[in-house]
Amino acid sequence: MSKEGLSRQAYEPVPEGQSYEPFVPANQSPAEFTLKAILAGILFGIIFGAANAYLGLRVGLTISTSIPVAVITVAVFKLLQKTGVTSSLLEANMSQTIGSASSSVASGVIFTLPALFLWSLDPTLLQMTLLAMCGGLLGVLFMVPLRRFLIVKEHGKLPYPEGTACAEVLVASEVGGGKARNVFRGLGVGALMKFLVGWVHAFPDDIHVNIPFLRKGQLGMETSAALFGVGYILGPRIGAVMVGGGLLSWLVIIPLIDWWGTGRLDPLYPETVRTIAEMSPSQIWTRYVRYIGAGAVATGGLITLVRSIPTMIESFRVGARQLKSRLAEKDTTPDIRTDRDLPFAVVGLGVLILVGVMAFVPQVFDSLQSVPQRAIAAVLVAISAFFFVTVSSRIVGLVGVTSNPTSGMTIATLLATSGIFLLLGWTDDVGKAGALTIGCVVAIAASIAGDTSQDLKTGFLLGATPYRQQTGELVGVLTSAVFVCLAVILLDQTYGFGTEEIPAPQATLMMLVIEGVLQSSLPWGLVGIGVGIAVVAELFRIPSLPFAVGVYLPVSTMVPVFFGGLLRWAAERSAGSEDGAAAARERGVLFGSGLVGGEGLLGVLIAGVAFATGQAPAGIGYAWAGAFAPWLALGVMILLAWYFWRLATRSEA
Numbered sequence: 001m002s003k004e005g006l007s008r009q010a011y012e013p014v015p016e017g018q019s020y021e022p023f024v025p026a027n028q029s030p031a032e033f034t035l036k037a038i039l040a041g042i043l044f045g046i047i048f049g050a051a052n053a054y055l056g057l058r059v060g061l062t063i064s065t066s067i068p069v070a071v072i073t074v075a076v077f078k079l080l081q082k083t084g085v086t087s088s089l090l091e092a093n094m095s096q097t098i099g100s101a102s103s104s105v106a107s108g109v110i111f112t113l114p115a116l117f118l119w120s121l122d123p124t125l126l127q128m129t130l131l132a133m134c135g136g137l138l139g140v141l142f143m144v145p146l147r148r149f150l151i152v153k154e155h156g157k158l159p160y161p162e163g164t165a166c167a168e169v170l171v172a173s174e175v176g177g178g179k180a181r182n183v184f185r186g187l188g189v190g191a192l193m194k195f196l197v198g199w200v201h202a203f204p205d206d207i208h209v210n211i212p213f214l215r216k217g218q219l220g221m222e223t224s225a226a227l228f229g230v231g232y233i234l235g236p237r238i239g240a241v242m243v244g245g246g247l248l249s250w251l252v253i254i255p256l257i258d259w260w261g262t263g264r265l266d267p268l269y270p271e272t273v274r275t276i277a278e279m280s281p282s283q284i285w286t287r288y289v290r291y292i293g294a295g296a297v298a299t300g301g302l303i304t305l306v307r308s309i310p311t312m313i314e315s316f317r318v319g320a321r322q323l324k325s326r327l328a329e330k331d332t333t334p335d336i337r338t339d340r341d342l343p344f345a346v347v348g349l350g351v352l353i354l355v356g357v358m359a360f361v362p363q364v365f366d367s368l369q370s371v372p373q374r375a376i377a378a379v380l381v382a383i384s385a386f387f388f389v390t391v392s393s394r395i396v397g398l399v400g401v402t403s404n405p406t407s408g409m410t411i412a413t414l415l416a417t418s419g420i421f422l423l424l425g426w427t428d429d430v431g432k433a434g435a436l437t438i439g440c441v442v443a444i445a446a447s448i449a450g451d452t453s454q455d456l457k458t459g460f461l462l463g464a465t466p467y468r469q470q471t472g473e474l475v476g477v478l479t480s481a482v483f484v485c486l487a488v489i490l491l492d493q494t495y496g497f498g499t500e501e502i503p504a505p506q507a508t509l510m511m512l513v514i515e516g517v518l519q520s521s522l523p524w525g526l527v528g529i530g531v532g533i534a535v536v537a538e539l540f541r542i543p544s545l546p547f548a549v550g551v552y553l554p555v556s557t558m559v560p561v562f563f564g565g566l567l568r569w570a571a572e573r574s575a576g577s578e579d580g581a582a583a584a585r586e587r588g589v590l591f592g593s594g595l596v597g598g599e600g601l602l603g604v605l606i607a608g609v610a611f612a613t614g615q616a617p618a619g620i621g622y623a624w625a626g627a628f629a630p631w632l633a634l635g636v637m638i639l640l641a642w643y644f645w646r647l648a649t650r651s652e653a
Contacts (some may be wrong), residue, residue: 020155021214022463023171026338030088033468037091038125038475040076041098044069049102050487051600055226056110057491059557060505062103063233065281066166066454068593069099074170075180090464092170097455097469101476105136106484108444111410112436113488114497114507121367121433129486131437134344134354135444136477142389142445143452143468144347151456155420158397168446170462171506182587182647183649186229186594194602199358203633207554215255218281218558219263220637223633226599229592231564232332238546241563245550247556253292254284270523292522293513293552300545301407303538342467353380369431377438379646380420384413385445386621392590396450407506408451410443411513418517427518448477465560489605490573494616505553560637564592567641571648589646
């Protein structure tokens with residue numbers, strides 16, 4: 001996108017002795033924290049939070065929703081303006097600040113809490129909501145003293161790509177027109193496809209084909225608009241890497257396991273009933289390849305984390321220094337509107353209250369029966385959360401939210417916590433649930449810190465009031481937590497976690513990590529193979545984490561992601577110029593975000609209907625299509641790709 005909308009200083013360091021001049025000057029005070037902006041942010045946060053929860057539980061991925069929420073907000077505000085209700089740019093920014101918080105809450109929840117359901121330790125809605133709120137509020141509060149250093153002093157050095165892009169979108173005069181239509185089109189198409197697949201069952205939800213002359217080799221593709229949209233958002237490189245991991249699992253590892261186990265007369269652990277010869281490709285994947293993938297993903301996450309150690313150390317040092325500096329301050333609240341943070345006394349008191357809630361309210365860590373146990377857990381959470389918040393907020397400034405190693409941070413927290421619990425002898429269900437819930441709070445805190453950083457960068461460029469944005473983040477956490485957790489419970493009660501519809505891959509991985517430390521129940525040989533795969537990928541300079549995710553998830557999930565990335569590559573190549581490629585990328589990303597939102601919302605709606613009626617919608621079925629049913633599904637995906645191509649490559653959106 002062109003840079004005419006913002007000051008040139010938005011992209012360059014500010015000369016020493018000068019200050020950045022935001023789009024809305026500090027001496028102006030337009031409407032910002034209004035009821036309209038708050039309600040719009042809450043509504044859009046609920047919508048995209050539930051959609052991201054569904055997406056994450058299906059494929060282990062979530063997307064940043066700041067830009068889609070900003071686009072929809074401005075479009076709605078322009079419609080209201082026709083009725084005489086005026087709106088300001090800072091109100092739209094407040095709405096996206098509140099609305100985007102839900103995606104980070106959803107990421108932390110779906111990464112961890114479904115493991116409790118898999119252990120049959122079903123948490124209550126109250127416990128899940130309290131955990132989500134504690135993590136989200138800690139993440140926002142710990143970020144407050146870092147703003148002046150990371151956002152202000154490091155301006156021009158830390159680009160915060162999503163935050164800067166969101167600011168450009170908000171100031172673009174045409175944002176309420178073509179851009180908004182792309183999001184709404186995506187919402188409609190995604191919802192329609194999910195309705196036809198999940199409600200009407202008009203065609204199969206996936207396509208599989210056996211590979212001739214390859215023992216149990218199989219390829220497939222889910223008929224999912226959301227996955228296609230995710231692929232476009234991620235781009236061709238990550239899509240290709242992820243599908244490469246899937247191809248390794250389904251065209252190499254599964255045939256090798258079948259070849260090796262054909263002559264075995266007894267089941268091979270962890271399978272206890274069927275021999276390998278009796279198992280289908282999907283059963284081999286479930287019983288063996290999943291553990292290989294878990295080892296690869298855990299290793300990839302830790303490698304990503306290790307690479308960030310220099311940044312982590314520097315970030316933690318800076319965070320501690322800023323905390324000490326703020327503690328030494330007296331009443332130094334600046335008079336400049338654009339430099340007013342929440343008072344540090346409020347931040348400190350808020351953190352103390354949250355630690356007290358975790359220690360003294362039994363429902364938070366309800367598996368830990370005594371106050372001393374919960375106090376230990378609360379202290380572990382506070383230390384880990386502050387450390388990873390400082391790390392996360394700086395890393396996203398360099399590489400963006402999508403490259404933030406949140407899963408690696410969560411794995412590291414679980415390993416450390418499980419190790420401590422092992423020394424304390426807490427190795428039963430109490431220890432497992434306690435370690436996981438601690439990891440949940442830390443994961444949400446690290447995730448929300450990245451989102452808060454990007455939002456504060458947007459506000460810094462636009463001229464928003466920091467303490468109002470920080471308050472908006474708190475509102476976003478408090479209002480979205482219950483709806484995200486409710487969506488998770490509905491999906492579990494309708495489909496069950498670990499099923500084909502809702503595999504909950506990230507939570508399954510966290511479950512395996514905890515069991516591996518506390519109970520030593522993992523098939524370590526398989527896990528070790530996964531470790532080797534991740535290391536070899538790194539040696540060949542292949543990003544190990546996305547490659548490992550491809551190994552860990554079904555190849556049918558990765559194929560539409562790959563084709564979505566391939567479509568983006570082709571659309572940008574056909575544009576003929578850098579500006580044209582940027583426009584094609586922007587149109588496609590907004591449409592793809594809509595696809596994710598539309599499918600996610602219909603998925604949650606279907607789950608709600610099934611929960612209310614006691615059964616999933618039966619639909620008409622696709623038996624009428626007979627042998628042509630898979631071709632019908634393939635035709636629908638081709639039609640989606642054609643429409644996506646036309647939308648991304650046309651001269652005006």
